Amino acid sequence: MKKIGIMGGTFNPIHLGHLMLAENAYDFCKLDEVWFIPSADPPHKTGQPVLAYHHRSRMTELAIEGIPYFVKSDFEAQRQERSYTAETLRLLHEIYPEVEFYFIMGADSLFQIETWYAPEKVMAQARLLVAVRDHHSLEEMQKQIDYLTEKYHASIELMCMPGIDLSSNFIRQRTANHETIRFFVTEQVRDYIIKNGLYKGDETLDEI
Ligand SMILES: Nc1ncnc2c1ncn2[C@@H]1O[C@H](COP(=O)(O)OP(=O)(O)OP(=O)(O)O)[C@@H](O)[C@H]1O
Numbered sequence: 001m002k003k004i005g006i007m008g009g010t011f012n013p014i015h016l017g018h019l020m021l022a023e024n025a026y027d028f029c030k031l032d033e034v035w036f037i038p039s040a041d042p043p044h045k046t047g048q049p050v051l052a053y054h055h056r057s058r059m060t061e062l063a064i065e066g067i068p069y070f071v072k073s074d075f076e077a078q079r080q081e082r083s084y085t086a087e088t089l090r091l092l093h094e095i096y097p098e099v100e101f102y103f104i105m106g107a108d109s110l111f112q113i114e115t116w117y118a119p120e121k122v123m124a125q126a127r128l129l130v131a132v133r134d135h136h137s138l139e140e141m142q143k144q145i146d147y148l149t150e151k152y153h154a155s156i157e158l159m160c161m162p163g164i165d166l167s168s169n170f171i172r173q174r175t176a177n178h179e180t181i182r183f184f185v186t187e188q189v190r191d192y193i194i195k196n197g198l199y200k201g202d203e204t205l206d207e208i
Pocket residue numbers: 008009010011012017018021104105106107108109131132133163164165166167168169170
C-alpha cells in the first residue's frame with residue numbers, strides 16, 4: 001500500500017518550518033510522497049484576509065521544486081466550498097482507494113483538531129503525524145495524543161524533531177517591516193515575495 005503524507009496549510013507564505021516538518025514526516029514514516037495542499041479557503045482563518053490563492057500556491061510550488069517526493073496539489077482549490085479536511089480526505093480516499101494517508105501537522109493543530117469540522121472523520125481517515133511547536137511541551141502533547149487516541153480511536157505519532165520557532169505571520173511581519181527573510185524561506189520564495197511586492201499591505205487578498 002502506498003503511503004502518502006498530506007501537508008495541509010494556508011502557506012501564507014510557506015516557510016522552512018513547513019518544509020522541515022514535511023521532510024521529517026517523509027523520513028520518519030518512510031512515506032512514498034508528501035502532497036502539499038494549500039487551503040483554498042482556510043476554515044479557521046475566517047474574517048482574516050489571506051493572500052490570494054494563486055500566490056500561495058505558486059510559492060508552495062517554488063519551495064518544493066526539485067524534490068521528487070514533494071508534490072504540490074491544487075486539490076482543495078478545485079472545490080467551491082470551504083476547505084474542510086474531513087471532506088478532502090473523503091474525496092482523496094474515493095480517488096485513491098489503495099493509499100494510506102498521513103496528515104502532517106504542528107502541535108497547534110493537534111490542540112485545535114477538536115474544533116475542526118467532523119474531527120472524528122479526519123482521524124478515521126488519516127493517521128496524524130505531529131511535531132512539537134510553540135510552547136507545547138512533549139508531556140502536554142503526549143497527554144493530548146492519549147486523549148484523542150482513546151476518544152476517537154485515532155492513530156497519532158509524535159515525531160522526534162527539533163522545535164522550529166518560525167511562522168508565516170513572522171515572515172509577513174518582517175517583510176512589512178523591511179527586515180530580511182533570507183534563510184527563513186527558500187531563495188525562490190523570497191525572490192517571489194520581493195518581485196511581487198507581497199506582504200506590504202496593498203496586494204490582492206482573498207476575503208475569507
Ligand atoms: N514552525 C513550525 N513547526 C511545526 N509545525 C509547523 C510550523 N509552522 C507551521 N506548522 C504546521 O504547518 C501547518 C500549516 O501551518 P500554516 O500554513 O497555518 O502556517 P503558520 O506558520 O502556522 O501560519 P500563521 O503564522 O499565518 O498562523 C499547521 O499544521 C502548523 O501547525
